[in-house]
Amino acid sequence: MTDRLSTGAWWTTRRAALKRPARRGALRGDTLAGYLFVGPSVLGFLIFVLGPLLAVAFFSFTKYDVISPPEFVGFANYARMFTDTRMGTVWVNTLVYVAAAVVLINGIALLLAVLISQKLPTWVTYVFRSVYFFPSLIALVYVSLIFQGLFQKDTGIVNYYIQALGGEPIGWLSDGDQARMSVIIVDVWRNVGFAMLIFVAAIQDVPKDVADAAQIDGAGPFTVFRKITVPLISQAIFFNVTITVIGAFQIYESIIVLTGGGPGDSTRSVVMYIAEKAFSSFQMGYASAISVVLFLIILTITLIQFRIRKSWVHYE
Amino acid sequence: MNSLQRTPLRAAAVLGMATVILLAGCAGGGGSGSTGVDGDYVAPESDIEATLTVATAGGTEDAALYDAATARFNERFPNVTVENNFTNSASWTDYINKLLSQIAAGDSPDVITMATEGIEFGFSKDLFLPLDNYIDQDQEAQDLLADIADPLVESFQKDGETYLLPNNWNAMVMFYNTRMFEEAGIERPSDNWTIDEFLEIAQKLTTGSGDDKVFGFGIPSFSWALQPWLYSHGASWASDDLTEPTLDSPEMVEAMQFLQDLVLEYEVSPQIAGSDPYQLFPAEKVAMTAGGSFMMVPLQDAGMDDYDLLPWPKDVSQTSVFGTSGVSIYKDSQNKDLAWEYLKELAGQESQMDYAVARTNTPTTRTAAMSPEFLGTIPQHASLFYDTIEMAKSIDAPTFYPTLEPAFQRALEEIMGGADPYTALHKANEEVKASISND
Numbered sequence: 001m002t003d004r005l006s007t008g009a010w011w012t013t014r015r016a017a018l019k020r021p022a023r024r025g026a027l028r029g030d031t032l033a034g035y036l037f038v039g040p041s042v043l044g045f046l047i048f049v050l051g052p053l054l055a056v057a058f059f060s061f062t063k064y065d066v067i068s069p070p071e072f073v074g075f076a077n078y079a080r081m082f083t084d085t086r087m088g089t090v091w092v093n094t095l096v097y098v099a100a101a102v103v104l105i106n107g108i109a110l111l112l113a114v115l116i117s118q119k120l121p122t123w124v125t126y127v128f129r130s131v132y133f134f135p136s137l138i139a140l141v142y143v144s145l146i147f148q149g150l151f152q153k154d155t156g157i158v159n160y161y162i163q164a165l166g167g168e169p170i171g172w173l174s175d176g177d178q179a180r181m182s183v184i185i186v187d188v189w190r191n192v193g194f195a196m197l198i199f200v201a202a203i204q205d206v207p208k209d210v211a212d213a214a215q216i217d218g219a220g221p222f223t224v225f226r227k228i229t230v231p232l233i234s235q236a237i238f239f240n241v242t243i244t245v246i247g248a249f250q251i252y253e254s255i256i257v258l259t260g261g262g263p264g265d266s267t268r269s270v271v272m273y274i275a276e277k278a279f280s281s282f283q284m285g286y287a288s289a290i291s292v293v294l295f296l297i298i299l300t301i302t303l304i305q306f307r308i309r310k311s312w313v314h315y316e
Numbered sequence: 317m318n319s320l321q322r323t324p325l326r327a328a329a330v331l332g333m334a335t336v337i338l339l340a341g342c343a344g345g346g347g348s349g350s351t352g353v354d355g356d357y358v359a360p361e362s363d364i365e366a367t368l369t370v371a372t373a374g375g376t377e378d379a380a381l382y383d384a385a386t387a388r389f390n391e392r393f394p395n396v397t398v399e400n401n402f403t404n405s406a407s408w409t410d411y412i413n414k415l416l417s418q419i420a421a422g423d424s425p426d427v428i429t430m431a432t433e434g435i436e437f438g439f440s441k442d443l444f445l446p447l448d449n450y451i452d453q454d455q456e457a458q459d460l461l462a463d464i465a466d467p468l469v470e471s472f473q474k475d476g477e478t479y480l481l482p483n484n485w486n487a488m489v490m491f492y493n494t495r496m497f498e499e500a501g502i503e504r505p506s507d508n509w510t511i512d513e514f515l516e517i518a519q520k521l522t523t524g525s526g527d528d529k530v531f532g533f534g535i536p537s538f539s540w541a542l543q544p545w546l547y548s549h550g551a552s553w554a555s556d557d558l559t560e561p562t563l564d565s566p567e568m569v570e571a572m573q574f575l576q577d578l579v580l581e582y583e584v585s586p587q588i589a590g591s592d593p594y595q596l597f598p599a600e601k602v603a604m605t606a607g608g609s610f611m612m613v614p615l616q617d618a619g620m621d622d623y624d625l626l627p628w629p630k631d632v633s634q635t636s637v638f639g640t641s642g643v644s645i646y647k648d649s650q651n652k653d654l655a656w657e658y659l660k661e662l663a664g665q666e667s668q669m670d671y672a673v674a675r676t677n678t679p680t681t682r683t684a685a686m687s688p689e690f691l692g693t694i695p696q697h698a699s700l701f702y703d704t705i706e707m708a709k710s711i712d713a714p715t716f717y718p719t720l721e722p723a724f725q726r727a728l729e730e731i732m733g734g735a736d737p738y739t740a741l742h743k744a745n746e747e748v749k750a751s752i753s754n755d
Binding site: 065066067080083084085086148149151152153154155156160163164171172173174175176179259260261262263264265266276279280281282283286 | 420441588591722729734754
């Protein structure tokens with residue numbers, strides 16, 4: 001019996017042992033399939049993201065004009081940024097765009113989202129939602145070309161009506177400060193619809209009973225919005241703020257078409273400056289160094305946002 | 317000069333990155349000799365098998381003319397494949413960027429098209445092969461060059477050697493609306509009219525308000541269209557030896573002050589930001605503008621017949637600008653002899669007649685430029701497109717042109733926005749100097 005028992009135990013053990021490799025084989029199959037599935041994106045990431053990223057980091061320490069071999073120059077490109085008189089202007093412009101994008105895009109989008117989340121006939125909600133989202137569907141180049149036609153000082157439609165109403169024509173594109181404002185107007189007009197949709201979706205997820213309970217307790221609409229709605233849509237706010245910050249740091253196409261960075265440098269963004277140095281002046285090393293700095297700044301700000309979100313973003 | 321030069325440079329930088337990616341697979345052929353570089357030239361056999369890679373730029377109409385030249389070339393060399401890496405691009409800077417990337421990647425072309433703006437840059441990168449030994453042994457080429465105005469040929473020479481054959485060009489002339497002149501009772505001025513007469517006419521033609529507003533003169537703001545204002549005032553954006561920028565010279569400041577006055581003081585021109593005189597002119601919102609032969613087809617397409625040409629008005633001197641596009645052999649090409657044969661096709665009389673018929677750029681040979689096909693009936697003084705060479709100076713394009721030109725544009729925008737011309741130009745000049753010192 002002992003033998004049989006032990007034999008039985010042996011068999012049990014043996015069967016388990018036999019099974020294990022089989023299971024391991026199955027696991028290996030799954031793992032392989034998994035790797036195959038993620039393979040293309042990992043490969044794409046290596047070739048199109050990590051590779052260029054490392055190349056930019058490398059070139060930032062060189063002097064490179066595309067045709068001659070890169071020449072190692074240490075930190076010279078980074079030091080040059082501190083003496084480059086145009087650098088300050090393009091950074092200030094970019095920071096103005098970031099601040100304007102965060103405040104105006106999210107502020108207006110939230111306001112519009114709240115308005116169209118009111119008790120309205122469904123078709124009215126659909127119409128408004130579509131109208132506000134339309135600008136996001138039009139290619140940025142067309143948006144900028146249309147605004148160029150609207151904003152031209154002497155032949156533009158906006159100044160035509162301003163003058164018809166007795167006002168003085170505004171240099172929407174030719175006056176430095178005003179041109180920066182025009183870029184912001186186009187950027188906000190273009191992006192507010194997308195941010196609004198995110199807010200609308202979040203507001204619709206806010207449980208009605210919580211707001212109702214607060215109202216029964218005597219909270220007014222503003223208090224409900226501030227104490228109930230905002231905390232409950234804080235994830236959406238966090239998402240929108242993060243996206244708009246990154247987008248505004250990389251603003252490029254709309255300015256290229258609308259003002260070309262001018263007058264002078266008054267609307268030029270950092271990304272435009274990088275493109276100019278790289279593809280007009282063929283100073284790849286310097287352009288790479290500015291790119292590395294921009295990358296580090298966006299990375300740092302995004303990390304800070306993720307770090308402080310715990311203090312204000314609520315998860316249900 | 318190719319028609320792409322009339323488009324402002326600033327719209328194009330973004331294309332550069334994309335073009336680099338698109339460059340794969342354009343390597344040259346297996347090599348077909350280079351007897352003509354410094355010895356007795358022996359033309360390639362007609363049954364030679366090779367691949368000739370060509371780098372060109374321009375609009376779609378330019379691509380068609382290159383294709384026609386290739387078809388003629390293939391009648392002589394049926395076994396040669398011509399790969400034309402055509403850049404349909406808005407700026408020469410963008411094209412040069414693509415070309416440099418191509419060479420850096422080891423896919424060097426055999427034949428390179430280059431315009432005046434990129435010549436010095438090309439010399440500094442040692443791109444072009446001297447053609448003199450080929451020309452000296454080729455009667456056909458000598459006859460061709462004899463039919464081309466000297467300044468066009470000279471603009472592609474350095475230290476007595478010829479590096480490119482000119483294949484099309486443009487000079488700046490004044491365009492005016494004949495009907496609006498007539499309605500305002502303005503006679504066509506004499507060919508040696510002055511800048512004061514120009515201003516007086518522009519003021520007379522500036523009328524109306526709101527929807528009916530018409531301006532006397534629309535300023536094309538791309539850089540080479542502005543050169544005649546500078547040259548005629550004795551100014552230039554670079555020193556004579558092309559070694560340093562002179563954006564803030566007193567003559568430059570005065571010339572730019574005049575342009576600012578046209579917009580802000582005399583109000584005879586609309587703001588340059590956001591307006592395109594090449595749309596306003598056929599729409600009869602501006603009565604005069606400046607341009608080259610590249611405007612004939614767009615104006616015809618817009619249904620505009622009531623226009624004619626005038627030479628540039630005289631200031632200190634009566635000096636316009638010209639820019640030339642030429643074709644060259646890449647100095648490390650493996651197919652130099654074959655490339656030479658192709659060059660002659662691109663620059664030759666038949667190609668020039670193609671340009672004459674297309675009317676997209678001015679042909680380089682007097683024969684083609686004075687043909688009825690090119691002159692047509694509108695504009696009446698179309699011969700000015702060629703004859704302006706007598707009073708025109710080549711675009712000053714130093715090696716630092718890729719930095720100088722955008723800096724000039726930035727200063728221009730600031731000046732047109734009301735900035736003090738000297739302050740804006742001095743700042744731009746310092747920026748160019750700083751950038752050169754880092755090159």
